Amino acid sequence: MPKISNKGQVIPASPIRKLTPFAEQAKLDGKKVYHLNIGQPDIETPEGMLNAVKNIDFKVWAYTASEGTLSYRKKLTEYYNKLNYGIDPSNIIVTTGGSEAITIAMMTCLNPGDEVIIPEPFYANYNSFAVQSDIVVKPILSYIDNGFALPAISEFEKLITNRTKAIIICNPNNPTGYLYSKEEMQALKELVLKYDLYLFSDEAYREFCYDGREFISPMHLEGIDDNVIIMDTVSKRYSACGARLGCLITKNKEVLQAALKFAQARLSPGLVEQIAGEAAVDTPDSYFETVNKEYTHRRDILVNALNQMDGVFCPNPGGAFYVVAKLPIDNADKFCQWILESFSHNNATVMMAPATGFYSTKGAGVNEVRMAYVLNTTDLQNAMTCLEEALKVYPGTVEQEQVAASVQS
Amino acid sequence: MPKISNKGQVIPASPIRKLTPFAEQAKLDGKKVYHLNIGQPDIETPEGMLNAVKNIDFKVWAYTASEGTLSYRKKLTEYYNKLNYGIDPSNIIVTTGGSEAITIAMMTCLNPGDEVIIPEPFYANYNSFAVQSDIVVKPILSYIDNGFALPAISEFEKLITNRTKAIIICNPNNPTGYLYSKEEMQALKELVLKYDLYLFSDEAYREFCYDGREFISPMHLEGIDDNVIIMDTVSKRYSACGARLGCLITKNKEVLQAALKFAQARLSPGLVEQIAGEAAVDTPDSYFETVNKEYTHRRDILVNALNQMDGVFCPNPGGAFYVVAKLPIDNADKFCQWILESFSHNNATVMMAPATGFYSTKGAGVNEVRMAYVLNTTDLQNAMTCLEEALKVYPGTVEQEQVAASVQS
Numbered sequence: 001m002p003k004i005s006n007k008g009q010v011i012p013a014s015p016i017r018k019l020t021p022f023a024e025q026a027k028l029d030g031k032k033v034y035h036l037n038i039g040q041p042d043i044e045t046p047e048g049m050l051n052a053v054k055n056i057d058f059k060v061w062a063y064t065a066s067e068g069t070l071s072y073r074k075k076l077t078e079y080y081n082k083l084n085y086g087i088d089p090s091n092i093i094v095t096t097g098g099s100e101a102i103t104i105a106m107m108t109c110l111n112p113g114d115e116v117i118i119p120e121p122f123y124a125n126y127n128s129f130a131v132q133s134d135i136v137v138k139p140i141l142s143y144i145d146n147g148f149a150l151p152a153i154s155e156f157e158k159l160i161t162n163r164t165k166a167i168i169i170c171n172p173n174n175p176t177g178y179l180y181s182k183e184e185m186q187a188l189k190e191l192v193l194k195y196d197l198y199l200f201s202d203e204a205y206r207e208f209c210y211d212g213r214e215f216i217s218p219m220h221l222e223g224i225d226d227n228v229i230i231m232d233t234v235s236k237r238y239s240a241c242g243a244r245l246g247c248l249i250t251k252n253k254e255v256l257q258a259a260l261k262f263a264q265a266r267l268s269p270g271l272v273e274q275i276a277g278e279a280a281v282d283t284p285d286s287y288f289e290t291v292n293k294e295y296t297h298r299r300d301i302l303v304n305a306l307n308q309m310d311g312v313f314c315p316n317p318g319g320a321f322y323v324v325a326k327l328p329i330d331n332a333d334k335f336c337q338w339i340l341e342s343f344s345h346n347n348a349t350v351m352m353a354p355a356t357g358f359y360s361t362k363g364a365g366v367n368e369v370r371m372a373y374v375l376n377t378t379d380l381q382n383a384m385t386c387l388e389e390a391l392k393v394y395p396g397t398v399e400q401e402q403v404a405a406s407v408q409s
Numbered sequence: 410m411p412k413i414s415n416k417g418q419v420i421p422a423s424p425i426r427k428l429t430p431f432a433e434q435a436k437l438d439g440k441k442v443y444h445l446n447i448g449q450p451d452i453e454t455p456e457g458m459l460n461a462v463k464n465i466d467f468k469v470w471a472y473t474a475s476e477g478t479l480s481y482r483k484k485l486t487e488y489y490n491k492l493n494y495g496i497d498p499s500n501i502i503v504t505t506g507g508s509e510a511i512t513i514a515m516m517t518c519l520n521p522g523d524e525v526i527i528p529e530p531f532y533a534n535y536n537s538f539a540v541q542s543d544i545v546v547k548p549i550l551s552y553i554d555n556g557f558a559l560p561a562i563s564e565f566e567k568l569i570t571n572r573t574k575a576i577i578i579c580n581p582n583n584p585t586g587y588l589y590s591k592e593e594m595q596a597l598k599e600l601v602l603k604y605d606l607y608l609f610s611d612e613a614y615r616e617f618c619y620d621g622r623e624f625i626s627p628m629h630l631e632g633i634d635d636n637v638i639i640m641d642t643v644s645k646r647y648s649a650c651g652a653r654l655g656c657l658i659t660k661n662k663e664v665l666q667a668a669l670k671f672a673q674a675r676l677s678p679g680l681v682e683q684i685a686g687e688a689a690v691d692t693p694d695s696y697f698e699t700v701n702k703e704y705t706h707r708r709d710i711l712v713n714a715l716n717q718m719d720g721v722f723c724p725n726p727g728g729a730f731y732v733v734a735k736l737p738i739d740n741a742d743k744f745c746q747w748i749l750e751s752f753s754h755n756n757a758t759v760m761m762a763p764a765t766g767f768y769s770t771k772g773a774g775v776n777e778v779r780m781a782y783v784l785n786t787t788d789l790q791n792a793m794t795c796l797e798e799a800l801k802v803y804p805g806t807v808e809q810e811q812v813a814a815s816v817q818s
Contacts, residue, residue: 001635001661002574002607008517008667017475017673038472045470053681054463061454061649063447066426096505096653099675107541108417112521128674132516134543165411198411226410240470242680244505252410258417264426265537266508271651272462272681 011131015124015357022340023351032348033340034383036371039174039321043239043294043374046287052279053272063268067260068094068247072274075281076247083206085219085230091249093259094269094277098204098233098246099125105229105248106133108259109198114165116200119151121324121358121365123174123202136163139360144326144368147315148176150184153191166198167191172205172215175358175370176324177299177317179209185216192227199224202231205320207288210296213318225251236321238280239291245273295321298373298380305384309391311399321373324355324365330396332356332369338394345389348382420540424533424766431749432760441757442749443792445780448583448730452648452703452783455696461688462681472677476669477503477656481683484690485656492615494628494639500658502668503678503686507613507642507655508534514638514657515542517668518607523574525609528560530733530767530774532583532611545572548769553735553777556724557585559593562600575607576600581614581624584767584779585733586708586726588618594625601636608633611640614729616697619705622727634660645730647689648700654682704730707782707789714793718800720808730782733764733774739805741765741778747803754798757791 016038023033067073073089080087095101102125110116112134118126120139130137138159142148156167167188172179180188192199201218209215218228233246250256299316302323306314311328329335332354339349355368373380391397425447432442476482482498489496504510511534519525521543527535529548539546547568551557565576576597581588589597601608610627618624627637642655657668708725711732715723720737738744741763748758764777782789800806 001663002518002605004663004667005516005518005520005523007520008664008670011667011670011674013670014475014673040472042469044468050465050468050470053465056459056462059453059459060451061459061647061651063449063650066423096509097675103675107414109411109414111414111416112543114414125674125676128670132542132671132674134521196411238470241472242470242677244677244679254410254413255417258413258420261417261420261422261537262541264423265420265534265541266506266512267534268651268653270653270679270682273679 037351037353041239041374046283049280052276066263075278093248095246097244101231101248115163116166118168148178168200170202172319177320179318209319345386446760446762450648450783455692458689461685475672484687502657504655506653510640510657524572525575527577557587577609579611581728586729588727598630618728652682754795
């Protein structure tokens with residue numbers, strides 16, 4: 001039997017999905033499982049987007065241009081220019097989800113062995129995509145105590161070598177919900193200019209900023225047009241994760257030209273999705289207002305409930321729909337498995353993602369979990385009650401002081 | 410400005426699409442362009458498949474399982490088991506087009522620097538996918554004179570090194586239309602067993618076999634379950650290229666497990682497409698009978714017309730909807746550009762794909778072009794008249810004897 005590749009051996013299992021067999025078993029055992037593990041919103045997709053799918057009128061489901069249809073890219077340009085990105089359709093390559101925007105950006109900009117710096121905890125699949133392209137991820141710790149703010153620029157500089165080619169930020173952040181400030185973005189700008197680096201900005205959660213806070217994209221910063229690559233998706237914006245429709249945006253012409261060749265290799269993004277995506281741009285503002293109000297409300301419920309539990313700390317994030325919370329436990333992987341396997345309250349339990357999977361630094365996040373507030377408020381409240389009860393009886397519950405001591409930094 | 414990667418520099422432009430600017434200009438100049446360059450069929454997508462899209466009834470356009478929905482994989486299993494593949498749903502990973510099945514197979518099975526042997530001319534994007542994964546393509550020439558039959562096994566053996574990990578076949582073949590015989594498949598089986606290699610079988614054109622010829626998949630051969638990976642797509646089968654829906658099939662459990670992790674990294678294939686793909690499996694046989702009759706008729710028109718032109722030779726292929734023809738010209742790249750730029754007949758011209766882009770061996774295919782017979786018969790006949798007239802006046806037309814001498818092998 002031929003051997004599989006080294007990549008096939010080292011690519012990590014998804015921290016979001018790896019506990020799925022235990023959740024399945026819990027369901028077979030008759031328990032209700034509250035899914036806080038995955039960023040699959042329960043919010044309805046805008047009607048206009050679904051109607052565009054229902055109203056397709058082509059006879060041949062044909063390829064589109066590899067960079068996406070001109071018609072969709074024109075409409076997207078409208079969307080981005082309302083946000084003052086100052087782009088035209090030629091700056092956009094439509095991709096199969098945000099995932100493909102990330103892989104194309106990595107392949108276009110980094111050689112095998114090149115290094116990318118990413119504040120951690122970070123979206124776990126960046127690791128998988130880096131493995132695919134033999135790129136080296138250099139994590140830089142951010143800390144729960146200051147809400148996972150951007151690490152000091154001096155810490156970035158310590159990691160920079162002659163192989164460093166890029167920095168990835170996810171803003172608002174998955175998994176922490178942190179929204180980078182104007183000052184932090186400005187500091188990143190100076191850094192990428194000083195060292196001639198790419199700045200990859202994953203903006204999947206752009207629409208989800210709370211408490212009136214301002215979203216700052218690197219596209220808003222002057223003088224770094226050639227450094228910036230935006231990786232985006234409609235998945236969260238329109239609750240259309242299963243559409244697999246994203247895009248890569250840059251004003252760097254050399255990057256665009258090379259990225260297009262990677263896009264040509266896989267021929268075309270989906271036709272139906274681009275039709276739907278075009279309609280989605282006309283989603284009324286009221287949709288977002290309702291959705292953001294709902295998420296703000298959920299966040300408040302979740303964060304308040306968590307911080308009222310003994311030994312639990314959860315910063316109040318400014319965006320996205322995730323929190324990372326510190327629990328008074330020995331080990332998040334064990335706990336997240338135990339709560340599915342060996343615990344129930346009112347015949348229900350909770351699925352969470354151990355935060356360890358979002359860190360590259362060994363031992364980091366060992367007492368942290370990521371939760372997505374993608375459930376209605378009643379379910380969220382029930383899930384929190386369930387978690388609180390679980391912490392009371394979990395055999396690995398530890399005192400808060402021990403927790404602090406066990407965290408490596 | 411940061412530098413792009415080496416991959417971004419060396420990944421080839423698509424030979425199918427690279428002449429597009431000249432075609433666009435020809436259209437701006439008022440010429441009709443017959444597109445024989447690309448495998449985008451004009452055949453209508455089955456109604457049942459399009460109706461499934463129109464009848465979606467979900468409210469949240471959600472992720473599916475990374476390996477595809479169980480419901481779609483069950484239905485696909487029905488399709489494949491009618492063809493005697495002897496699989497179950499766990500052998501299938503649903504992918505974003507056949508393209509993703511190829512990239513996942515390569516990443517799962519080959520390390521950077523590992524070698525894959527591919528009979529050439531071959532589907533040009535194999536080269537691009539290999540560049541993405543730093544895999545080395547070892548081409549092995551097949552010849553127009555015997556219709557591009559499988560090269561002798563002894564020729565394969567000459568190329569095998571300790572880095573050789575796989576052989577890729579595309580059957581029926583793109584670009585040549587050649588359909589591999591039972592004996593050829595049997596010989597490949599012995600070869601992959603002898604050297605413990607993977608056999609990647611790209612079966613995008615499985616449904617298009619003509620003159621009553623039998624399609625043989627490596628899934629029909631006993632004793633190589635662990636070696637075989639099928640890469641498939643609905644693109645051509647149902648004329649649904651823009652659906653971007655494919656799959657990877659293998660009975661090798663280790664490969665499945667690793668491939669799933671690559672699939673998890675990009676989260677999910679498209680939901681709407683899987684719903685449509687499920688409906689597509691119920692497409693009545695009459696659809697394929699009508700389509701195959703139409704393609705056989707077109708092939709006959711094209712091949713006959715070509716072989717009646719002075720100095721032109723075109724083998725009669727057993728499958729797919731492509732031919733590679735040898736023309737009495739100095740250089741196919743020049744000719745294909747010239748016919749768009751500087752020629753018209755009845756105010757029309759022809760876009761073809763220079764075959765050089767389908768060869769890795771330098772100088773091979775220099776007087777060959779690939780044509781896809783994806784136009785109606787009237788357009789095809791007009792395109793052939795146009796080509797014939799063009800060959801009479803093209804400044805680089807050469808005598809047949811010169812052609813034979815100029816081909817490197």
